[in-house]
Amino acid sequence: xxxxxxxxxxxxxxxxxxxxxxxxxxxxxxxxxxxxxxxxxxxxxxxxxxxxxxxxxxxxxxxxxxxxxxxxxxxxxxxxxxxxxxxxxxxxxxxxxxxxxxxxxxxxxxxxxxxxxxxxxxxxxxxxxxxxxx
Amino acid sequence: xxxxxxxxxxxxxxxxxxxxxxxxxxxxxxxxxxxxxxxxxxxxxxxxxxxxxxxxxxxxxxxxxxxxxxxxxxxxxxxxxxxxxxxxxxxxxxxxxxxxxxxxxxxxxxxxxxxxxxxxxxxxxxxxxxxxxxxxxxxxxxxxxxxxxxxxxxxxxxxxxxxxxxxxxxxxxxxxxxxxxxxxxxxxxxxxxxxxxxxxxxxxxxxxxxxxxxxxxxxxxxxxxxxxxxxxxxxxxxxxxxxxxxxxxxxxxxxxxxxxxxxxxxxxxxxxxxxxxxxxxxxxxxxxxxxxxxxxxxxxxxxxxxxxxxxxxxxxxxxxxxxxxxxxxxxxxxxxxxxxxxxxxxxxxxxxxxxxxxxxxxxxxxxxxxxxxxxxxxxxxxxxxxxxxxxxxxxxxxxxxxxxxxxxxxxxxxxxxxxxxxxxxxxxxxxxxxxxxxxxxxxxxxxxxxxxxxxxxxxxxxxxxxxxxxxxxxxxxxxxxxxxxxxxxxxxxxxxxxxxxxxxxxxxxxxxxxxxxxxxxxxxxxxxxxxxxxxxxxxxxxxxxxxxxxxxxxxxxxxxxxxxxxxxxxxxxxxxxxxxxxxxxxxxxxxxxxxxxxxxxxxxxxxxxxxxxxxxxxxxxxxxxxxxxxxxxxxxxxxxxxxxxxxxxxxxxxxxxxxxxxxxxxxxxxxxxxxxxxxxxxxxxxxxxxxxxxxxxxxxxxxxxxxxxxxxxxxxxxxxxxxxxxxxxxxxxxxxxxxxxxxxxxxxxxxxxxxxxxxxxxxxxxxxxxxxxxxxxxxxxxxxxxxxxxxxxxxxxxxxxxxxxxxxxxxxxxxxxxxxxxxxxxxxxxxxxxxxxxxxxxxxxxxxxxxx
Numbered sequence: 001x002x003x004x005x006x007x008x009x010x011x012x013x014x015x016x017x018x019x020x021x022x023x024x025x026x027x028x029x030x031x032x033x034x035x036x037x038x039x040x041x042x043x044x045x046x047x048x049x050x051x052x053x054x055x056x057x058x059x060x061x062x063x064x065x066x067x068x069x070x071x072x073x074x075x076x077x078x079x080x081x082x083x084x085x086x087x088x089x090x091x092x093x094x095x096x097x098x099x100x101x102x103x104x105x106x107x108x109x110x111x112x113x114x115x116x117x118x119x120x121x122x123x124x125x126x127x128x129x130x131x132x133x134x
Numbered sequence: 135x136x137x138x139x140x141x142x143x144x145x146x147x148x149x150x151x152x153x154x155x156x157x158x159x160x161x162x163x164x165x166x167x168x169x170x171x172x173x174x175x176x177x178x179x180x181x182x183x184x185x186x187x188x189x190x191x192x193x194x195x196x197x198x199x200x201x202x203x204x205x206x207x208x209x210x211x212x213x214x215x216x217x218x219x220x221x222x223x224x225x226x227x228x229x230x231x232x233x234x235x236x237x238x239x240x241x242x243x244x245x246x247x248x249x250x251x252x253x254x255x256x257x258x259x260x261x262x263x264x265x266x267x268x269x270x271x272x273x274x275x276x277x278x279x280x281x282x283x284x285x286x287x288x289x290x291x292x293x294x295x296x297x298x299x300x301x302x303x304x305x306x307x308x309x310x311x312x313x314x315x316x317x318x319x320x321x322x323x324x325x326x327x328x329x330x331x332x333x334x335x336x337x338x339x340x341x342x343x344x345x346x347x348x349x350x351x352x353x354x355x356x357x358x359x360x361x362x363x364x365x366x367x368x369x370x371x372x373x374x375x376x377x378x379x380x381x382x383x384x385x386x387x388x389x390x391x392x393x394x395x396x397x398x399x400x401x402x403x404x405x406x407x408x409x410x411x412x413x414x415x416x417x418x419x420x421x422x423x424x425x426x427x428x429x430x431x432x433x434x435x436x437x438x439x440x441x442x443x444x445x446x447x448x449x450x451x452x453x454x455x456x457x458x459x460x461x462x463x464x465x466x467x468x469x470x471x472x473x474x475x476x477x478x479x480x481x482x483x484x485x486x487x488x489x490x491x492x493x494x495x496x497x498x499x500x501x502x503x504x505x506x507x508x509x510x511x512x513x514x515x516x517x518x519x520x521x522x523x524x525x526x527x528x529x530x531x532x533x534x535x536x537x538x539x540x541x542x543x544x545x546x547x548x549x550x551x552x553x554x555x556x557x558x559x560x561x562x563x564x565x566x567x568x569x570x571x572x573x574x575x576x577x578x579x580x581x582x583x584x585x586x587x588x589x590x591x592x593x594x595x596x597x598x599x600x601x602x603x604x605x606x607x608x609x610x611x612x613x614x615x616x617x618x619x620x621x622x623x624x625x626x627x628x629x630x631x632x633x634x635x636x637x638x639x640x641x642x643x644x645x646x647x648x649x650x651x652x653x654x655x656x657x658x659x660x661x662x663x664x665x666x667x668x669x670x671x672x673x674x675x676x677x678x679x680x681x682x683x684x685x686x687x688x689x690x691x692x693x694x695x696x697x698x699x700x701x702x703x704x705x706x707x708x709x710x711x712x713x714x715x716x717x718x719x720x721x722x723x724x725x726x727x728x729x730x731x732x733x734x735x736x737x738x739x740x741x742x743x744x745x746x747x748x749x750x751x752x753x754x755x756x757x758x759x760x761x762x763x764x765x766x767x768x769x770x771x772x773x774x775x776x777x778x779x780x781x782x783x784x785x786x787x788x789x790x791x792x793x794x795x796x797x798x799x800x801x802x803x804x805x806x807x808x809x810x811x812x813x814x815x816x817x818x819x820x821x822x823x824x825x826x827x828x829x830x831x832x833x834x835x836x837x838x839x840x841x842x843x844x845x846x847x848x849x850x851x852x853x854x855x856x857x858x859x860x861x862x863x864x865x866x867x868x869x870x871x872x873x874x875x876x877x878x879x880x881x882x883x884x885x886x887x888x889x890x891x892x893x894x895x896x897x898x899x900x901x902x903x904x905x906x907x908x909x910x911x912x913x914x915x916x917x918x919x920x921x922x923x924x925x926x927x928x929x930x931x932x933x934x935x936x937x938x939x940x941x942x943x944x945x946x947x948x949x950x951x952x953x954x955x956x957x958x959x960x961x962x963x964x965x966x967x968x969x970x971x972x973x974x975x976x977x978x979x980x981x982x983x984x985x986x
Contacts, residue, residue, distance in 0.1 A: 023351065
């Protein structure tokens with residue numbers, strides 16, 4: 001996106017400045033996975049153990065799963081853009097430049113988004129196949 | 135304010151090539167080296183044991199862990215002799231129980247986790263071109279705790295008093311067990327877990343803040359990534375077990391019925407807490423060993439690792455996913471099918487990141503020109519064995535298969551395949567690979583190959599037949615078995631194999647002992663590319679002559695002038711003109727230089743503090759409560775003395791020349807200081823522990839129909855409300871004190887600290903009064919409420935001590951408006967403490983009314 005207009009003088013500095021939150025940001029997708037896992041496990045444990053009404057549970061959990069996947073997809077898309085491999089062709093970012101660090105963090109976050117998405121799908125499968133409270 | 139505003143790095147950064155080309159005058163270089171050597175020399179004679187430098191502590195730590203491992207191995211040999219034949223009478227059932235319990239516990243808690251910390255303490259500063267880790271005394275304290283706790287736990291077997299309920303200590307067997315065995319396990323290992331958390335804090339802060347200038351996160355050695363991930367996992371995995379230990383010990387000592395179903399308790403809570411720790415722990419021991427492989431493989435292939443980002447992904451991904459697997463240890467406990475499904479699914483998912491890193495290694499080896507060096511041989515063996523263990527893991531993750539082989543020798547075979555392949559062999563590879571760095575001598579190629587083949591063959595002879603023994607029905611943990619069930623010959627083969635492994639370890643130990651007299655190694659014997667191989671031969675205690683500016687992942691391969699510049703003192707901190715031990719602190723993401731940190735030197739206070747801390751943990755085993763309390767108080771006094779004397783005093787000069795024209799501050803407070811990060815990380819672990827206790831409350835509520843029981847007495851709501859107010863006021867006053875102090879209003883800040891101390895102590899007292907009428911021995915409901923109060927009260931005491939410490943510091947001129955690191959850290963503690971306290975008050979005051 002940044003390549004299509006004349007660069008502002010401070011642009012590079014802004015884009016590649018030290019992202020103090022970015023180490024935490026690469027864990028965003030796995031955190032969504034963990035949240036999804038916890039919600040599913042706790043909801044099932046609670047509803048079934050307490051003998052509450054269960055009809056709504058399966059569709060609700062599937063909706064939660066779709067929501068989690070959507071968030072992960074958005075995170076993945078953002079980090080794919082940050083990685084910027086289609087413009088740079090650089091898959092490894094081995095240099096000690098701010099730009100490399102920026103793209104590397106995008107790459108790592110992108111890969112983590114894929115693994116997290118697979119994790120969410122795996123955990124959703126039992127809800128689909130076994131059904132709740134069995 | 136002026137003091138703080140002036141504390142900014144000054145001068146050019148990064149260094150230009152002209153600056154680096156300029157030679158250092160030879161006489162100056164010699165004088166600098168002389169001063170540096172004087173500052174870092176290890177103490178001599180009997181004072182040697184007061185050393186705190188990572189090179190000394192790391193060696194003690196590694197050798198102690200090795201010794202514990204060998205002892206635990208001897209226990210296993212006795213087990214195998216007993217099982218070699220049916221109806222054998224070498225040891226009786228009780229002794230057999232002690233042997234396998236101690237074998238598992240010692241291998242896990244006294245070897246697998248500590249050896250990660252030991253090796254990392256030893257290697258990490260070298261990998262990062264740092265002089266030392268940020269808190270050398272914390273490493274030393276952790277080591278002494280480990281030694282004392284380990285000797286206590288292992289020594290119990292000599293008195294026939296060892297724990298004997300299996301390494302996971304399931305109640306009711308372990309809670310009802312007579313004798314001190316279970317207490318030794320609970321208290322001794324809790325003590326060591328505290329030391330592990332201390333090491334994790336040290337290593338995380340070291341990786342984040344002590345990297346050399348220019349080493350951004352995308353070029354740090356993969357080992358450092360693994361240290362970060364594993365350190366983080368320790369913070370979230372160990373506290374649930376510590377919380378579980380606390381509940382368990384209160385049941386054993388005071389009859390609080392947390393796991394006793396007759397009084398509303400539930401043994402399943404222990405299983406959950408144990409395995410929330412226990413499964414991540416498998417990865418806590420696996421990932422650092424794979425990290426060693428990630429250092430050896432590129433060197434063996436003589437090219438950069440393939441898929442650096444992929445390995446980072448797999449380390450972080452495994453770290454997360456490994457927390458979603460714990461119930462696969464509990465597949466046969468009668469949980470609902472859907473719960474099993476969740477954990478089965480996550481267990482299969484974790485294979486993906488785990489597999490990715492192995493494929494990255496194989497890819498690196500495929501595209502490189504591999505020299506089959508001795509370390510690489512060990513890694514190859516490890517990959518083969520681990521893959522086999524991983525495959526049986528995939529089988530076991532399928533719940534119906536697990537039902538069939540649960541508690542049989544199939545599981546024993548699986549776990550040994552993963553641990554030998556995923557941990558033991560890579561660590562041995564690391565020993566052979568890094569020994570020239572550690573002792574400046576090489577180990578024997580010939581003996582090393584002998585050790586490898588003996589251990590590799592012996593391992594497979596021992597454990598491959600166990601898959602079969604398990605499938606044909608032999609349960610684990612039986613002290614003997616009748617003949618004629620088809621179990622005879624596989625057991626005999628396994629026993630023979632065990633002695634072949636032992637022979638391999640014997641060769642290894644002989645090699646290790648004799649290599650100290652061998653010829654010196656060359657400086658970079660494997661032609662590796664990472665910073666640790668810039669070390670000095672013969673050894674210099676300073677770690678690195680000057681701290682380089684790094685611009686690539688394999689600086690030794692990419693920059694042939696790097697070594698010469700390091701040696702001549704061209705880079706940062708080439709001198710110790712103040713005669714102090716110093717290391718460079720850099721920023722978290724991009725490693726720009728921020729501060730010169732003075733690190734502490736040799737002292738006797740760390741072993742002393744560890745000994746009294748040990749007393750506080752060990753004496754309760756024998757119900758010597760008074761002595762334990764005294765010992766604990768003395769331990770706290772030792773730690774306060776250590777902090778007061780040697781940390782965070784205003785420096786004699788605010789700024790210091792570090793070379794290449796750069797001037798850095800010598801003091802930092804708040805988020806810029808290493809101490810603040812350490813507090814943050816510690817409190818994250820602490821919060822996890824508290825969350826585990828609160829989880830217990832809600833677990834009982836979902837699992838038990840009689841929770842809270844009909845007509846039960848509840849905490850007094852008025853006192854609880856007062857307590858919440860007290861904690862909130864204590865927090866606000868502490869925060870106000872920090873701000874007032876920064877603005878130069880020291881008198882008001884002291885007053886605020888006093889008010890905060892009174893309010894916090896009052897809050898704790900009110901909380902205690904709110905549950906005074908409850909009887910925690912009657913039912914689990916009052917017991918878990920009282921456990922929450924005990925937890926919060928202990929933290930309130932710590933918070934009070936910290937406030938008074940700051941007050942004293944302010945009066946003594948240690949804490950000033952511009953030198954306020956102490957009160958920043960204390961405020962951070964209070965943020966966490968207040969959050970926990972308000973959560974606790976909500977559970978105590980509101981939950982009973984809402985839930986009934």
